[in-house]
Amino acid sequence: xxxxxxxxxxxxxxxxxxxxxxxxxxxxxxxxxxxxxxxxxxxxxxxxxxxxxxxxxxxxxxxxxxxxxxxxxxxxxxxxxxxxxxxxxxxxxxxxxxxxxxxxxxxxxxxxxxxxxxxxxxxxxxxxxxxxxxxxxxxxxxxxxxxxxxxxxxxxxxxxxxxxxxxxxxxxxxxxxxxxxxxxxxxxxxxxxxxxxxxxxxxxxxxxxxxxxxxxxxxxxxxxxxxxxxxxxxxxxxxxxxxxxxxxxxxxxxxxxxxxxxxxxxxxxxxxxxxxxxxxxxxxxxxxxxxxxxxxxxxxxxxxxxxxxxxxxxxxxxxxxxxxxxxxxxxxxxxxxxxxxxxxxxxxxxxxxxxxxxxxxxxxxxxxxxxxxxxxxxx
Numbered sequence: 286x287x288x289x290x291x292x293x294x295x296x297x298x299x300x301x302x303x304x305x306x307x308x309x310x311x312x313x314x315x316x317x318x319x320x321x322x323x324x325x326x327x328x329x330x331x332x333x334x335x336x337x338x339x340x341x342x343x344x345x346x347x348x349x350x351x352x353x354x355x356x357x358x359x360x361x362x363x364x365x366x367x368x369x370x371x372x373x374x375x376x377x378x379x380x381x382x383x384x385x386x387x388x389x390x391x392x393x394x395x396x397x398x399x400x401x402x403x404x405x406x407x408x409x410x411x412x413x414x415x416x417x418x419x420x421x422x423x424x425x426x427x428x429x430x431x432x433x434x435x436x437x438x439x440x441x442x443x444x445x446x447x448x449x450x451x452x453x454x455x456x457x458x459x460x461x462x463x464x465x466x467x468x469x470x471x472x473x474x475x476x477x478x479x480x481x482x483x484x485x486x487x488x489x490x491x492x493x494x495x496x497x498x499x500x501x502x503x504x505x506x507x508x509x510x511x512x513x514x515x516x517x518x519x520x521x522x523x524x525x526x527x528x529x530x531x532x533x534x535x536x537x538x539x540x541x542x543x544x545x546x547x548x549x550x551x552x553x554x555x556x557x558x559x560x561x562x563x564x565x566x567x568x569x570x571x572x573x574x575x576x577x578x579x580x581x582x583x584x585x586x587x588x589x590x591x592x593x594x595x596x597x598x599x600x601x602x603x604x605x606x607x608x609x610x611x612x613x614x615x616x617x618x619x620x621x622x623x624x625x626x627x628x629x630x631x632x633x634x635x636x637x638x639x640x641x642x643x644x645x646x647x648x649x650x651x652x653x654x655x656x657x658x659x660x661x662x663x664x
Contacts, residue, residue, distance in 0.1 A: 293389055293390055294389055294422075294423050294424060295327065295385065295388075295389050295392050295393055295394055295395045295423055295424075296393065296394050296395065296423070296424050296425075296426065296534070296538055297394075297395045297397065297419045297420075297423045297424065297425040297426070298315075298394060298395065298396045298397065298425075298426055298428055298534070299397050299399065299416065299419070299425060299426070299427045299428065299456075299458075300312055300396065300397060300398055300399060300428045300430060301399055301403055301406065301407065301427060301428065301429050301430070301452060302403060302429060302430030302431065302432075302465075303403055303430075303431075303432065303445075303448075304401040304402060304403070305401075305432065306430045306431060306432040306465060307430060307432065307465040307466055307521045308398065308399070308401070308430045309332075309335070309338075309339065309398055309401075310339070310465075310521040310522065311430050311463065311465055311519065311521040312328070312340060312396055312398045313339040313340040313521070314521045314522075314524050314527070315396060315527065315530075316328055316340045316341075316396060317340075317524075318524060318527050319394060324392075324393050324394070325391075325392060326392055326393070326394040326395065326396045327343050327344075327385060327388050327391075327392040327394070327395045327396070328340060328341065328342050328343050328344075328395075328396050328397075328398070329342065329343065329344045329345075329381070329395065329396070329397045329398070330342040330344070330345045330346055330347070330398050331346050331371065331374070331397060331398060331399050331400060331406065331415070332346070332367075332398060332399065332400040332401060333346045333347055333350055333352040333355075333366070333367055333370040333371070333374075333400070334352050334363065334366070334367055334400065334401075335347075335401075342398075343384075343388075344381055344384065346370065346371075346374050349373075349374055349377065350370040350373050350374050352366055352367070352370050353366075355369050355370050355373070364402055364405060367400050367402060367405050368405050368409055368411070371400070371405065371406065371409060371411040371412065372409070372410065372411045374411070375410075375411035375414045375415055378414065378415055378418055379418075382418060382419075382422060385423070386422075389423075395419075395423070397415075397419075399412075403448075407451075407452055407455060407456075408455070416456055416458070420456075420458055420545070420549060421549050421552075421553065424538050424541045424542065424546070425458050425459075425541065426458065426459045426460075426461060426534060426537040426538065426541065427452065427453070427456050427458045427459065427460050427461070428461050428463055429448075429449045429452060429460065429461070429462050429463065430463045430465050431445050431449070431462055431463065431464050431465060432465060432466060433464040433465060433466050433467060433469070433470055433472045433475060433518070434466045434469040434470050436464075436475060437470065437474070439478070439485060439488040439489050439492065439497075439500060440492060440494075440496055440497065440500055442475060442478060443500040443503055443504065443507075446479075446507055446510070446511075447503065447507070449462055449514075450507060450510050453510070457545070457548075458541070458545060459515075459537035459538070459540045459541050459545065460514065460515065460537075461515045461516075461517060461530070461533050461534065461537055462514060462515065462516045462517070463517050463519050463530065464516065464517065464518045464519065465519055465520070465521055466520065466521070466522075467518040467519060467520045467525065467526060468520040468522055468523050468525070471518070472516075472518035473518075475516075476516060476518075479511040479514070479516065480511070482504065482505075482508065485504055486501065486504070489501050489504075515533045515536065515537060517529050517530045517533050
């Protein structure tokens, strides 16, 4: 697997967003912009329920998992079918990583479009597996697409910001908020609310519901979140704001290399150390078990030499003895003429030399030699 931050490693852009925020349209505009810059991206579609894709996908989950068949086979609804399809696809994501590694010299960016139901990807096990697999190997940035036209209400705006904050702390990756649909309404009011607490309080004063009190309290909590948040206004329909987006994306990649990659490397080393420690403990248990077996064997046979041997020496000695016995057996049977049947089982003729140590003839003659020996003695 490619090391994170290696020269030529592509930047993985995970695009998240609420249903209807223009997430897929943003991916289409981003892909077209990169193609226009002669820098074609590697695009991955993770939405199994999408009917038509407005952009060419290098990897499409629909080619691997049939969403409707999953619903029928498991008796699931739409959301359950999407979750199960993602879980099935996550079991093959190691192959996706290999495809990305092969194309890392040809594509500078890897753009991943996620399902419209944001909670399906953000809070599922498969979403965590995919995100961590990408982030542990390549510089990765989370892009949260927000519908600006529906966030003019301060309560709705606060809900979006709370969700963005939860995704940031869930993924623990560099984060960019893309305020989409600026062709309908400019995003300057949202930036002002984030930067000026009094301005947001004035907007909340017009709300009479009890939720406004909660939003007022939460705005104080999110003040630190706003201070380090990267915000870009984009129109996915017109393509405006993409230059500023790539400027913020470059800053996010630098942040990944500076803060996030060392943490992932530390976690990787910690995992490798834990695995090596587990292997060492298993090896020690194996040595102890084999040592006890060796001691028991020496007690039963009364042999003092075996008890002085270690497990590895015992294994080698047994193998050597077996090999010598096998060699002895081979040497005894090399000179046997297998055509001899009855004569080979007869008692040796008078005067025939035998080897008293083994009670076997030292070599076995052929039929003609036996016949000549018998005729000479009779004569």
